Amino acid sequence: MTDTVSLTSAPAAVRILGIDPGSQRTGVGIVDVDARGRITHVHHQALAVSTGGADFPERLKRIFEGLCAIMDEYAPAETSVERVFMARNADSALKLGQARGAAICAAVVRGMIVHEYSPSEVKQAVVGSGRADKTQVQHMVAAMLGLKGPLQADAADALAMAITHAHTRASTARVGIPRAAWRRRR
Numbered sequence: 001m002t003d004t005v006s007l008t009s010a011p012a013a014v015r016i017l018g019i020d021p022g023s024q025r026t027g028v029g030i031v032d033v034d035a036r037g038r039i040t041h042v043h044h045q046a047l048a049v050s051t052g053g054a055d056f057p058e059r060l061k062r063i064f065e066g067l068c069a070i071m072d073e074y075a076p077a078e079t080s081v082e083r084v085f086m087a088r089n090a091d092s093a094l095k096l097g098q099a100r101g102a103a104i105c106a107a108v109v110r111g112m113i114v115h116e117y118s119p120s121e122v123k124q125a126v127v128g129s130g131r132a133d134k135t136q137v138q139h140m141v142a143a144m145l146g147l148k149g150p151l152q153a154d155a156a157d158a159l160a161m162a163i164t165h166a167h168t169r170a171s172t173a174r175v176g177i178p179r180a181a182w183r184r185r186r
Contacts, residue, residue: 014169015042017076017107018162019067020154021099024050026063027154030074031145033166041145043074044155049099056095060102067106079107080165082157083116117164122157125164 013032020027026049030042049062081104084097107114120130126144127136138156141147144163151159 013040014078014166015074015076016162016165017071017074017079017112018158018160018165019079019081019103019107020157020161021063021082021096021103022049022154023056023059023095023099024048025154026066026099026103027152027156027158027161028067028070029155029157029159029162030070030076031159031162031166033170037166037170039144039163039166041147041159043070044151044159045070046152046154056098060098063099063102064106067103068110071106071110071112076112078115078165078169079112080115080117080161081107082122082161083118115165115168117161117168122160122164125167126160 013034015030015032018027018029018031020029026047027044028047029044032040032042034040047063047066049059049066054062081100084093084100104114117125123132123137124130126132126140129136132140134153134157137160138151138153141156141159141163142151145159
């Protein structure tokens with residue numbers, strides 16, 4: 001008796017959660033990517049965390065709990081989050097960093113590794129230019145995923161984050177070089 005291995009069975013799709021953290025709204029985007037690299041839209045939304053006059057600690061709790069609930073419902077295998085950039089306003093940068101921390105904690109509590117991408121890496125992956133504006137990102141995300149109608153900016157950024165990770169993981173697999181080695185030394 002011989003064991004046979006099916007060469008036609010492709011691995012199941014990988015579900016990727018993209019998060020665009022914010023202290024007012026946190027964007028959430030979920031896509032599936034199959035073995036051939038085809039990306040399919042699963043879910044997107046913006047978590048409105050500042051409603052009802054919530055103080056800042058309450059907003060962080062809403063980010064954490066909202067993302068945990070989404071992860072429980074959609075069961076993503078991988079997570080990508082926007083890397084913090086330098087803002088002109090120090091207070092805004094600190095709040096963004098704390099919102100990002102709440103998002104990262106939600107993923108880590110669920111046992112996921114968090115992949116981080118800068119805004120310019122996301123724009124480059126989705127639009128082809130690291131200097132693209134938000135409307136270009138929204139348009140390309142909608143076109144790539146076949147979405148109709150207007151796409152809320154934070155949700156579009158989160159979907160772009162998930163798409164970027166899908167492209168990066170596929171490139172890493174093809175090339176066989178870890179992503180960390182891609183970065184230019186400054």
